[in-house]
Amino acid sequence: MAKATVTAASRPSGSSRPSHPSGSSQLPELKASWWESHSVALASVRFSAMARRLPAVLRQAVTIAWQASRRDTVAALAFNLLAGVATAFGLLATRGVLQALFAAGPTLDRVRAAVPSLVVVAAATFVRSGLSIIAGWAQARLEPQVLTTAERRLFELTTQVKLAAFDDAGFSDEMERARNRGSLAVQFLTRGAIDLTAGLAGLAATAVTLALLHPVLLGALLLASVPAAWAAVRAARLAYLSNHARTSRRRRLWMLSDLMANRATAAELRAFTMRPFLLREYDIMAGAETRTELEVVRRQTMTRLVGGVFSGVATFGVYVALGALLVDHRLPLAAAGTAVLALQAARNALALAVTNVNRVYEEGLYFNDYTDFLARAGERMPPVTREATVRAPASIEVRDATLHYAETDAPAVLGANLTVHRGQTIALVGENGSGKTSLARLIAGLYHPDSGTVSWDGTPLSTVDPEDAWQHVAMVSQEYWHWPFTAERNILLGTNDAPRDGTNDAPRDGTNDAPRDGPRDAPRDAPRDGPRDGTNDEPRDEPRENTHDGLVEAAARKAGAHDMIAGLPAGYDTLLSRNFAGGQDLSGGQWQRLAAARAFYRDAPVLICDEPSAALDARAEHALFAALRAGAPDRITVLITHRLANVRHADHIYVLHEGHVVEHGAHLDLLAAGGTYAELFALQATGYTAA
Numbered sequence: 001m002a003k004a005t006v007t008a009a010s011r012p013s014g015s016s017r018p019s020h021p022s023g024s025s026q027l028p029e030l031k032a033s034w035w036e037s038h039s040v041a042l043a044s045v046r047f048s049a050m051a052r053r054l055p056a057v058l059r060q061a062v063t064i065a066w067q068a069s070r071r072d073t074v075a076a077l078a079f080n081l082l083a084g085v086a087t088a089f090g091l092l093a094t095r096g097v098l099q100a101l102f103a104a105g106p107t108l109d110r111v112r113a114a115v116p117s118l119v120v121v122a123a124a125t126f127v128r129s130g131l132s133i134i135a136g137w138a139q140a141r142l143e144p145q146v147l148t149t150a151e152r153r154l155f156e157l158t159t160q161v162k163l164a165a166f167d168d169a170g171f172s173d174e175m176e177r178a179r180n181r182g183s184l185a186v187q188f189l190t191r192g193a194i195d196l197t198a199g200l201a202g203l204a205a206t207a208v209t210l211a212l213l214h215p216v217l218l219g220a221l222l223l224a225s226v227p228a229a230w231a232a233v234r235a236a237r238l239a240y241l242s243n244h245a246r247t248s249r250r251r252r253l254w255m256l257s258d259l260m261a262n263r264a265t266a267a268e269l270r271a272f273t274m275r276p277f278l279l280r281e282y283d284i285m286a287g288a289e290t291r292t293e294l295e296v297v298r299r300q301t302m303t304r305l306v307g308g309v310f311s312g313v314a315t316f317g318v319y320v321a322l323g324a325l326l327v328d329h330r331l332p333l334a335a336a337g338t339a340v341l342a343l344q345a346a347r348n349a350l351a352l353a354v355t356n357v358n359r360v361y362e363e364g365l366y367f368n369d370y371t372d373f374l375a376r377a378g379e380r381m382p383p384v385t386r387e388a389t390v391r392a393p394a395s396i397e398v399r400d401a402t403l404h405y406a407e408t409d410a411p412a413v414l415g416a417n418l419t420v421h422r423g424q425t426i427a428l429v430g431e432n433g434s435g436k437t438s439l440a441r442l443i444a445g446l447y448h449p450d451s452g453t454v455s456w457d458g459t460p461l462s463t464v465d466p467e468d469a470w471q472h473v474a475m476v477s478q479e480y481w482h483w484p485f486t487a488e489r490n491i492l493l494g495t496n497d498a499p500r501d502g503t504n505d506a507p508r509d510g511t512n513d514a515p516r517d518g519p520r521d522a523p524r525d526a527p528r529d530g531p532r533d534g535t536n537d538e539p540r541d542e543p544r545e546n547t548h549d550g551l552v553e554a555a556a557r558k559a560g561a562h563d564m565i566a567g568l569p570a571g572y573d574t575l576l577s578r579n580f581a582g583g584q585d586l587s588g589g590q591w592q593r594l595a596a597a598r599a600f601y602r603d604a605p606v607l608i609c610d611e612p613s614a615a616l617d618a619r620a621e622h623a624l625f626a627a628l629r630a631g632a633p634d635r636i637t638v639l640i641t642h643r644l645a646n647v648r649h650a651d652h653i654y655v656l657h658e659g660h661v662v663e664h665g666a667h668l669d670l671l672a673a674g675g676t677y678a679e680l681f682a683l684q685a686t687g688y689t690a691a
Contacts, residue, residue: 057364061193075138084201090124168406182370189363196356202349231307392605393456401452427647430656445469474604478611484577555601561593588615
């Protein structure tokens, strides 16, 4: 594939379009993706190396399957092995049928003599089919259980590891491989291992049959199998090597396809007249891809042709050997007929086994990624400690706290000190990268300092179960997520669905009062697919009579989100994701209001607001900060914002620079000091006061 020949730095001055040779792509090289992690190893490994590693890989597959379901694992393996035994019995019984039919005497007598063996053949065929069906049923049951077991174990760890683990690029890459390929590899490995077992069982059954008929036939089977096995392995390797070589080009095609058929890019594509450029790039990539695929087809066909020729020669040699044994009276005619059937069965079993060898080996490598990640994630778990417990803090104290992120030299926070009491609002101010968010997360207990302490009411958070502390924290993050649930569920996330003020008559019992994702006013067994009809379900401006809904609505009103939610097609029951039928999407500012409503509903004693108004318009921003200033008197509020007009009312302001707290005090005191805060405030004020 052609590499980019022109870069931004090498374009001639004043040129509006880069010059490039005809047929050459302008796209740069792509970074290796997670699913290519073992491509080089798989491209270079030999079949013999795969075969040597098979026992260890099969043992891994059986182990995870055993954890998922012992009964289905035993059934899938045992019934496949028994099916192989039934195959051997059927072939041996076939010899009895042929002996009776080829014996001297009247035809009717020969047929009668063959009946007992025919019954055995029919019974063996019936049993083998039944065993294979039961084995397939057990395998079909086992696969989803294996996948669920693997994914659940993965998510148990990813939701529990220290937050700092996600700042490590290596950990994130390993997690992506384990999540996107490793979990599926467990399922594919189980399937391949069972199919390989079935193929090997069938091959062993036919081999035993031929050995019992005559030892020479066993050697003939091995010789006859070599060309077919070679052709199958060779064709599979050609396909894999081709896929590996074409990976980068296919990723470019996927990227170009997404750019040309995506709602998010449609406007810019047209406004900047990018259609000719994108189509030209697509033609270059697609043309090269088509030519490569045709070449692979040609080479695979030639491989199969060569394999077929040698397989035919080998099969002819087997029949010559059979004829020689017959002529020499060393093999009865009935045994020869049975041998022919056994050779055909062996060919099918061999094809099944060979097909799954490469699959089992490849999936075994990705399964190792999964197990390695589980081991590393286990090392990054927060310490299990019950030394102390915490309640809603009356004061939070940070003393000489220092925090480093993985793979960074400079500390995010260095020697920070601050104290905040219940009912106070503190503001963290500074330029980008000064450590504001990091310090706020130390206060919330999401990170533990490398040195120094963060204490709630004198209790170091390092001695407390993290989840005990997080129960008392609400956060409006600048990196809030668009949760694909209803508007109401977005506000309720992470909180108990039961009313908090105890005015409902009875607690939820899991029947009529189960947590709801569906419509609020309709009966629980009457789903509503259509929009509100403007009668009973039209948006309401007054708080709802239900106490629970009143709390949700009160939080939405406080965040300035109620009117926006009421205007949605189904109000608070609107699904906020276009991945669902009838789902809606919100603007950035609307999502930010919803995130603020979630924090207000949680009503936690520690509230962290990290750029809570970055996407809000002026009116919404004013309403939000008015609600924050009128906050509960028993709350500690930590405010981070670049809009310094919103921090004037904070009880104490901390100014950070490169992780250090360089200034702190009240708004007027900091202005009078004429330091960094005064400079930043004056710069922003100039934009509003200058003529």
